[in-house]
Amino acid sequence: GLLAMARVFMSLAAMDVGTAFGTLGARREMMVGFLAEPALLMVIFVASLISGTTALPAITEHLATQRLGLYPSLAFTAIAFTMVLLAENARIPVDNPATHLELTMIHEALVLEYSARHLALMEWAAALKLFNYACIGFALFIPWGVSTGQSNPAALLASIPLLALKLTAAGALLALIETVSAKLRVFRAPEFLATAFLFAVLGLLVHLLLQA
Secondary structure (H helix, E strand, O other), X not given: OHHHHHHHHHHHHHHHOOOHHHHHHHHHHHHHHXXXXXXXXXXXXXXXXXXXXXXXXXXXHHHHXXXXXXXXXHHHHHHHHHHHHHHHOOOOOOOOOOOXXXXXXXXXXXXXXXXXXXXXXXXHHHHHHHHHHHHHHHHHHOOOOOOOXXXXXXXXXXXXXXHHHXXXXXXXXXHHHHHHOOOOOHHHHHHHHHHHHHHHHHHHHHHHHHOO
């Protein structure tokens, strides 16, 4: 809900400028969000079925204490989540955050007319969104080392270096994906996110049929 609200306000801020590119970026941003949400919800649904709860802290605690190192169903949903992360955070192949071609922009079209402190706030919001998505991915698929509800403050402090290590590895993986990928046309984004949804559904079927 908070991520969707942030997307709405970012789009409203882009349209408030009154330029064609701001409106174009807002429309594309809402389209990508609309197409990415079903896959993201399916990923959370599979994780909740495995853990028996819909609370993200409880899901993380359950997955972190399991003997099975990797659920096959979570392997498929991890692929889906990665694709959603790339789309929602304006990364290649869905969007190019460094582009200067107006007709191919999505996120950059939102902030094209902004500068100074307003641009800094919008870029900061985008960075926080990427950080939040990365932390959600760590909680679902790499929960080891995460401080649980029964942990003491010392365990919480000890988990910070591990989080930094995970963020470094995720940043390197993101850079690798963007290096070997090409920017898709905007009209191919629905196909990309439909593939993510199919991976999430495949993870659901693997869990229901194989209990794995």
